Amino acid sequence: MTELRIRAVTAGYGRDAVLESVDLTVPEGTTTAVLGGSGSGKTTLLRLIAGFLRPSGGEVSVGGRTVAGPGVWVPPERRGVGYVRQEGGLFPHLSVAGNIAFGLPWPRRRHRARVLELLDLVGLPASMADRCPDQLSGGQQQRVALARALAPRPGLILLDEPFSALDSGLRAATREATARALRAAGATAVLVTHDQGEALSFADEVAILGAGRFRQVGRPAEVYREPVDAEVAGFLGDAVLLDGIASGGAVSCVLGSLPVQEGVPDGHVLVMVRPEQIALTPAGGGHLDATVRAVSYFGHDAIVELDGIGDGIGSAPSGTVVARVLGQDAPRSAERVGLSVAGPVRAFPVGPSVARPLSGTAAR
Structure with missing residues (x-):
């Protein structure tokens, strides 16, 4: 060899x-x-x-x-x-x-x-x-x-x-x-x-x-x-990139307060969530509610685009989040669903001069 x-x-x-x-x-x-x-x-x-x-x-x-x-x-x-x-x-x-x-x-x-x-x-x-x-x-x-x-x-x-x-x-x-x-x-x-x-x-x-x-x-x-940065994260599979703030081992973003992987200093961060980490439930059954904007069905699985996260009236930051679910569990367009995030997320420190994707940007 x-x-x-x-x-x-x-x-x-x-x-x-x-x-x-x-x-x-x-x-x-x-x-x-x-x-x-x-x-x-x-x-x-x-x-x-x-x-x-x-x-x-x-x-x-x-x-x-x-x-x-x-x-x-x-x-x-x-x-x-x-x-x-x-x-x-x-x-x-x-x-x-x-x-x-x-x-x-x-x-x-x-x-x-x-x-x-x-x-x-x-x-x-x-x-x-x-x-x-x-x-x-x-x-x-x-x-x-x-x-x-x-x-x-x-x-x-x-x-x-x-x-x-x-x-x-x-x-x-x-x-x-x-x-x-x-x-x-x-x-x-x-x-x-x-x-x-x-x-x-x-x-x-x-x-x-x-x-x-x-x-x-x-x-x-x-x-x-554990990608080293947001660019690698977006290149190696789908990644939801969110603007957030890290503090005390958690990050606050459009998806709420989420546990973060170790090694992220407090401050402004770019949060990475993989679409398969986002679980969908009937409305009211998750941590947050959102509206289904579009569904891309592939048979074995489906990509679900979500917006209106919060109460649907604008109390939560706006933006689009992408979830991946089993094909048989795909919701319908315009349906209101609940969502929650499984496991710790990845976050990357950013400075005030660094250009960042808008909240809820999905890199694909």
């Missing part, structure tokens, strides 16, 4: 720096998802690790061996790194077996056994070995691309948004098959993605990348529940 270490790496194109003194460690046998928007530096990071781009500063090591750094440069083909691209990149003139075995440094008589082993590993039947890529679905093609990357037994696998071109059902099945295959192979993996749910469900750790720097790195539950 292989550990990946990136230390103080700066890289870019020409005079434009894309990554600025970044640090990242991916422990052996684990998967880290690098989550960021367009232009954040995700693909540049993968190109750097793979050896397609030289850093202008810092060091990259794979399995304890420095592959890029001052006076050191190991070419891509000698790094022992597998790479799965977004579009798969299969050779159309080769069969599935030919694609998987392409470039294997072993005698050809050993190729067939390795191909069948890998097809089983990625959840494809042996009968597909002789098919052409155009006879496969998109998800099957991506599994073959993963099998090809795993074929020479690399210690590190790089996944460049490999599920983004698939439809939702196929994406989930392919993602699960990929995760099983990586675990079975004992490979270390880095996935870059802009999909929040994908990052949270697929990886052992999530690294939030923005403007060429890692904003936060940690286990999915930790990063989701």
Whole structure:
């Protein structure tokens, strides 16, 4: 198994720096998802690790061996790194077996056994070995691309948004098959993605990348529940952001007085509440009452926009709050409901000169 270490790496194109003194460690046998928007530096990071781009500063090591750094440069083909691209990149003139075995440094008589082993590993039947890529679905093609990357037994696998071109059902099945295959192979993996749910469900750790720097790195539950700031909170899932005042271990905001996570000094704060923390009841049955402004129904769950929080006449601060409920529990538009907040909330100190979202702003 292989550990990946990136230390103080700066890289870019020409005079434009894309990554600025970044640090990242991916422990052996684990998967880290690098989550960021367009232009954040995700693909540049993968190109750097793979050896397609030289850093202008810092060091990259794979399995304890420095592959890029001052006076050191190991070419891509000698790094022992597998790479799965977004579009798969299969050779159309080769069969599935030919694609998987392409470039294997072993005698050809050993190729067939390795191909069948890998097809089983990625959840494809042996009968597909002789098919052409155009006879496969998109998800099957991506599994073959993963099998090809795993074929020479690399210690590190790089996944460049490999599920983004698939439809939702196929994406989930392919993602699960990929995760099983990586675990079975004992490979270390880095996935870059802009999909929040994908990052949270697929990886052992999530690294939030923005403007060429890692904003936060940690286990999915930790990063989701304890984001370092409001920007990360809004990027990693839906977040209701409220203007509030912290005092004595609680915050006062449009949702009343709420317990707050430790470490927040008294004073003006931005309060973060996850939509699933907001429970809805019949009117009069919660801590506060509110009016349903709109409902977005997704079957398994629903997003409910609420306003008129208080008695409906304006005694409470105005603003919109978003709750997430089970689909079967979704209320109707214009209905009056009760609401309460479960668990402690997150709060971020703000100064008087800091621009803040309006009370009740939902970052999505």
